[in-house]
Amino acid sequence: MTTKLLDRLSNDLTQLLEDPIDYNVTIEVGEAPNNRIFKVHSYILQSRNPYFKKKLNETLFNDDHVKTLTMTNTNISIKMFNVIMKYIYGGIISLEKLENSMIFDLLIASNELELDELVEHLQTHFVNNNASWLRLNFAQVYRTGYQVKNLEIIKDFCNDIIIKHPNIIFESGDFHFLPEDALISILKRDDLQLEEGKIWEYVINWGKAKNPTLPTSLDKWTSDNFLTLKETLKRCLPQIRYFSISGEDVLEKLYPYLQLLELQLFLDINTKLISPNKQISSTVLPPRKILNTTLPTRNTFSNIITDEHALKISSWIDKKKTTYIENNPYEFELLVRGSRDGFDVKTFYNICDKVSNTIIILKVKGTEEILGGYNPLEWDKNNNQWKATQDSFTFSLKIANPKNFILSRVKKFIGAINNSPKNSYLGFGFALLLKGNLKTEKTCYCRVSEAYPIPIRSNEFIQPDQTLLDECLFSVEEYEVFKIYQKNN
The missing domain is CATH 3.30.710.10 (Potassium Channel Kv1.1; Chain A)
Structure with missing residues (x-):
C-alpha cells in the first residue's frame, strides 16, 4: 500500500x-x-x-x-x-481574493506558460463557478477562446451558449470586435437559433462598424460606399441563408442593401418568394435547425437588459465587489416602458411620483449603448429640486469599445439627482440628463460632471461644458423604469 x-x-x-x-x-x-x-x-x-x-x-x-x-x-x-x-x-492555487477578470488573465498567462494542469483547472473553475461572468463578458471570452489554443472547455461552453442564446454575443457591445473567422464560424452553424433576417442585420452592422467612415444615413451612401461594405463582408455574405428570409424582411432589410448582392441572387430570392417550386441557379443553403422547444426569453421583465445585467445592477446597488451569479436578491417591477406608456418625461413624473429605489434604463438610438442610473430617493412631479444621496450611480452596459461595463458612483452628493418636472427633464447631475420626448426629440445628453466623475459615454459623445454639441445629443429607441424591491427570503 x-x-x-x-x-x-x-x-x-x-x-x-x-x-x-x-x-x-x-x-x-x-x-x-x-x-x-x-x-x-x-x-x-x-x-x-x-x-x-x-x-x-x-x-x-x-x-x-x-x-x-x-x-x-x-x-x-x-x-x-x-x-x-x-x-x-x-x-x-487560491482564487478567493482574485477578481474574475484577473482570473481570466491568469488563465491566458497559464496557457502562455504551458501550465496545462492549471489551464484546465481555471477553465473548469469558470464554467462551474463563474458562468455568469463568462456570459456577461461573452464576446471577449469567445474571441479569446477562438484566438488562443488549448481553451477547449471555454470553447465548448461558448458554443453551447451560442446555440441556445445567440443574443448574448450578437447584442454584446464587443460584437463589432469579433474576428472575422470567429463570426464566420458562427454563421456556418446550422443550429444557430436566430431568424435569418436578424442574422442579416447583425452581419451588416458588424461590417459597418469595420468602416466607421461610412455615412450614418443610408440615403447618403454612394456606390463606392456599398462596394466598401461588400468587400468587408465578402466572406460573410455567402453564409447567409437568403432563401430562409421572410418576404417582409427581404423588402425591409435586404432591399436597402441590394448593391451588396449579385443580381442573379436577388432575382432568385424573389422568384422563390413568388413561386417556391420554380428552379433557380443560385445555391440554396439549408434552413437553420430551429429547436422545436421554446427557448428561454432574455428575461421576463425587460426589452433592453438581460437577467445577467439585472444581477450586475443588483450587485452595484448592494455595493458588492463581485457580481451576483444567481438568485437575484431584488425584484424588478416595471413601472414605465416608452413603447407602451410614451416617451415624454412628463409621463415619467406622473407614473413615478413619490416612488423611490428606481432604475432607469435606456437604449440610445443609433449606437450599441445601454445607459442608465439608480436613484434611491423619491421622484417628485410637483417641485424642481436637487436631491442629495450617497447611494446613486450611473452606468453603461453597452459601449462601442471592448469595455462592456462602466459604473460611475456619485461623489458630489448634493448634486446627485436632478428632479426638474417643470422643465421637463430629469437627470443624475448632468452625467445623464433626459429631456422632453426621449424618442422624437434629440435633446438628451451626458456632460462632464463633478457629481459622477467617471463618464459613461465615449469622449466624443460627452458634452465638454454647457455648450450643447449636436453630435453629443441623442434620442432613445426604448427606455424602461423599474421599481426595485428586496425579495422576501
Whole structure:
C-alpha cells in the first residue's frame, strides 16, 4: 500500500519559494521602478514546467552562477506571477481574493506558460463557478477562446451558449470586435437559433462598424460606399441563408442593401418568394435547425437588459465587489416602458411620483449603448429640486469599445439627482440628463460632471461644458423604469 503525504511536501516547497535558499535563477517581472525580482530554483522550474525548461536551457549562467530571465514585455503582472510560482512550487492555487477578470488573465498567462494542469483547472473553475461572468463578458471570452489554443472547455461552453442564446454575443457591445473567422464560424452553424433576417442585420452592422467612415444615413451612401461594405463582408455574405428570409424582411432589410448582392441572387430570392417550386441557379443553403422547444426569453421583465445585467445592477446597488451569479436578491417591477406608456418625461413624473429605489434604463438610438442610473430617493412631479444621496450611480452596459461595463458612483452628493418636472427633464447631475420626448426629440445628453466623475459615454459623445454639441445629443429607441424591491427570503 502506497500513501502519498503531499500536504507537508507542498508546504515545504512553498516555504522554499518564500525563503529561496541556494537559488540559481532570477526572473524579473514588471516594468521598473515597479518591477520585482523572483529568486527561484532551476531544478524545480525545469521539472514542473516545459516553458521554463526551454528558457533555462537557452540561458547561460552569469559569473555568480545565476541564470537571469526577464518577463517585462508580457501582460503578466507581479501579483499574477506570484500566484503562478506558488502553483509551480507547491501545487497551490487560491482564487478567493482574485477578481474574475484577473482570473481570466491568469488563465491566458497559464496557457502562455504551458501550465496545462492549471489551464484546465481555471477553465473548469469558470464554467462551474463563474458562468455568469463568462456570459456577461461573452464576446471577449469567445474571441479569446477562438484566438488562443488549448481553451477547449471555454470553447465548448461558448458554443453551447451560442446555440441556445445567440443574443448574448450578437447584442454584446464587443460584437463589432469579433474576428472575422470567429463570426464566420458562427454563421456556418446550422443550429444557430436566430431568424435569418436578424442574422442579416447583425452581419451588416458588424461590417459597418469595420468602416466607421461610412455615412450614418443610408440615403447618403454612394456606390463606392456599398462596394466598401461588400468587400468587408465578402466572406460573410455567402453564409447567409437568403432563401430562409421572410418576404417582409427581404423588402425591409435586404432591399436597402441590394448593391451588396449579385443580381442573379436577388432575382432568385424573389422568384422563390413568388413561386417556391420554380428552379433557380443560385445555391440554396439549408434552413437553420430551429429547436422545436421554446427557448428561454432574455428575461421576463425587460426589452433592453438581460437577467445577467439585472444581477450586475443588483450587485452595484448592494455595493458588492463581485457580481451576483444567481438568485437575484431584488425584484424588478416595471413601472414605465416608452413603447407602451410614451416617451415624454412628463409621463415619467406622473407614473413615478413619490416612488423611490428606481432604475432607469435606456437604449440610445443609433449606437450599441445601454445607459442608465439608480436613484434611491423619491421622484417628485410637483417641485424642481436637487436631491442629495450617497447611494446613486450611473452606468453603461453597452459601449462601442471592448469595455462592456462602466459604473460611475456619485461623489458630489448634493448634486446627485436632478428632479426638474417643470422643465421637463430629469437627470443624475448632468452625467445623464433626459429631456422632453426621449424618442422624437434629440435633446438628451451626458456632460462632464463633478457629481459622477467617471463618464459613461465615449469622449466624443460627452458634452465638454454647457455648450450643447449636436453630435453629443441623442434620442432613445426604448427606455424602461423599474421599481426595485428586496425579495422576501
